[in-house]
Amino acid sequence: MAAVARGSFSVFRKLMSQQYRRRCFRLQSFRCERSLQTLAFRGDRKVQMFPSRALHTATVSHGPIVQFKLSDIGEGIMEVTVKEWYVKEGDKVSQFDSICEVQSDKASVTITSRYDGVIRKVYYDVEATALVGKPLVDIETESRAEVIHEEDVVETPAMAREEHTHQEIKGLKTQATPAVRRLAIENNIKLSEIIGTGKDGRILKEDILNFLARQTGAILPLAPFQEITPPPPAPPAAPRPADAAAAIKAPPATPRPVFTGKDVTEPLKGFHKAMVRTMTAALKIPHFGYCDEVDLTRLVSLRAELKAVAAGRGVALSYMPFFIKAASLGLLHFPILNASLDESVQNITYKASHNIGLAMDTAQGLLVPNVKNVQLLSVFEIAQELNRLQTLGTAGQLGTSDLSGGTFSLSNIGSIGGTYAKPVILPPEVAIGALGKIQVLPRFDAGGHVVRAHIMNVSWSADHRIIDGATMCRFSNLWREYLENPASMVLDLK
Template sequence: MAAVTPVRCSLRILRRLPRVVSHRLQQCPRLQALGPTPVFHISTPLTSVHWRGFRCSHVASGQVLQFKLSDIGEGIMEVTVKEWYVKEGDRVSQFDSICEVQSDKASVTITSRYDGIIRKLYYDVDAIAHVGSPLVDIETDKALEGAPEEDVVETPAISHEQSHQEIKGQKSQATPAVRRLAMENNIKLSEVVGTGTDGRILKEDIINFLAKQTGAILPYEVQKTPSPTADTPPKEKTPIMAPPAIPRPVVTWKDRTEPLNSFQKAMVKSMTAALKIPHFGYCEEVDLTQLVRLRSELKDLAESRGVKLSYMPFFIKATSLGLLQFPALNAFVDEGCQNITFKASHNIGLAMDTAQGLLVPNVKSVQALSVFDIAVELNRLQALGSAGQLGTADLTGGTFTLSNIGSIGGTYAKPVILPPEVAIGALGKIQVLPRFNSCDEVVKAYIMNVSWSADHRVIDGATMSRFSNLWRSYLENPASMVLDLK
């Protein structure tokens, strides 16, 4: 017997039909054994209902939202769009990379906040984008937000179309840079155990995972490309392009006024805050004769592993060993000097003189790294700094800073503390000078002077002196570092 349904009720029936079918199918033991694979889809000119894997929703037309460039920190107000990862019409999900922008100080990958379709790109490559201005228009998916609550029935299920970066309906937590590194090396994030906060996958986790697969200790540059085998042709490694040559200034013999760029404004702000800190200085002479001999013995071994070994990894590791004994120097203090936070991780920064100006990237978690690990990371940071490609993650989070002014020239310095840190060291050049040995004989010695600055509100002179003596003892007798290495 046929039944006649009024036209005004047709849409309501279409919307409720998947729910009824879903309920009936869930009661069927035979279909439950097969798993949530049936697909039910009804489409009309006015509405669309899609049911898949015991998930039913009413899909309405999306809303076009302007995705604006948010504040990326460091006082930066404008950036240059260097590369687009999407084009108009592409579908994106949350945390997918949209574009890469570059400021005077760092390169940053911008990720999506919404699920939807790209409808408009506001800038061309190499165009200037301002903070707060729209980057793209995204037509968001209003599948569940616009539907009545009684029309949505959802049962957790893992779709076979799920990407390898999703586990049980959730994406692995990782930054776009880490996801790109995993993609370049064909690594599934679902197989990597994250050691970051709340299980977040870090760059070190990808590197360690790849090292376990290859069975070798590889530097970062080598790890970015898997070792070639007989079945797999070697991939060409894209070299980091050197920065363009800086043009020679044209002398016009006229006064010229230029506005400060965003990086210079950020430096002015930082230095203004630093000048409010009551600094005190402490200088020391260090005999590096034994360290020079040790480094010359290890230099060829490090180069055989593809790493350039300088003196800085030893200076940084000695600093970390000293901070274990004097944690007050690895601390943050608030502006009102009411609270001091002792930082568990030794993120030691290294001041670099680059074409973009003074940059201070830092080596993360030095307390857990070997001298070789530090050298690998320094090689990476120096290469990115020369190419102007240091990211925000490399430039933030420092807890203690060393300035290698001796690489340019100079014996002593008066370094300025980088707030909210409480101490900083400046390393002078290594000089060959005559010194007396234990037998009162004049010998050739490799001498370096170090200049420390500390926040006198929380660090006293005796603490700074004891730390410096311990740091000097590690470097004058580098074999003693072996006893305290983790």
């Protein structure tokens, strides 16, 4: 019996050696378990205790649990509302998988995972308020040493900036190779600002370079994917006599009224809360109003000629790119309209970039995304950017970068209806214009004959603390001249 025990101890020491444990416990765990069970029956009770304890430590292996924190979204945002969870406790996630959607008073943002692992804890319910710097979920990651060092994603600015590459506009994943991510970080670009053109929306190196070109004004050749030729429209079928009246004009769809029969009270959240704060601050600004009308007859003809050219490149060309570009050309002559006042109203900052915002009526409320660096863009490039912003706005996917940093705004109220408005300045901006609908009205030409003219009314509001009426009037006259004689814009385009 003693010989058997000594033999068992000899085999046990061999099993517990580092090399044999690595070879058996990790690669042949099932065979090792059977060997230990056999040894336990051969030895005495003292021998039986040690292998069972060794078996427990060898087979139970968990990776480190990392607290995935909500990083700094920017713009001074310290809290967000959790709108939807895409995972639950026990779900397995991979890098770039969507975890949840959060909404601040600026934009909706989808948070994606930085790790491969399993969700072990969810910290917030839907509609709960999540705080920046606090954990969203606990993720049990793979048992790799390097994962532990990535736990803190908020404390250091470098990690906070990298974390932005894992925050995305709802529905658009920021997938990119490490080389592309490094290129974005080196140029201080957030991947959430770029829509990838690769497979499954993957961001390519060319997407980064094209984005940089738009920011710096560099001219790059059109990429092949931009040369899109739409299929020829199918010839309309002749309506049958019975359907002739319906084919002429279909009745507009009107929403049915909803009567709940009781009062409903709910807290202000998200964009509505931001609108209350912004408009409250706007009331402190003494507004100066100025209205005028613009004859767009020549622009209507020019746009009709260029519309098919833009459509051949896959871009819908509206009048707004011309309005925006004319405003930028005017701001070059009147930079005070592209300025801002500090909170103490002691200093004026003249903005170098013309980030011109466009007020949009969306399902989430009034949003004002802006086209960055209009002074460096062509009319076609502005149209491209507007197409992108309008697509994201319709889908409720506008990001923080699209909604922040504006220096001057236009509100196209005419797209809904009406000719005049009294626009409210969006602080810290100092001017805004509201565009009415384009109407065909009789006007006199140079010879005194009555002709058809396409007339649009514009209503300006300016911060009367730093902008006088004469400045606003001169800017409006220059803006109107560019639009009434669009060929003159060619002389000043850069």
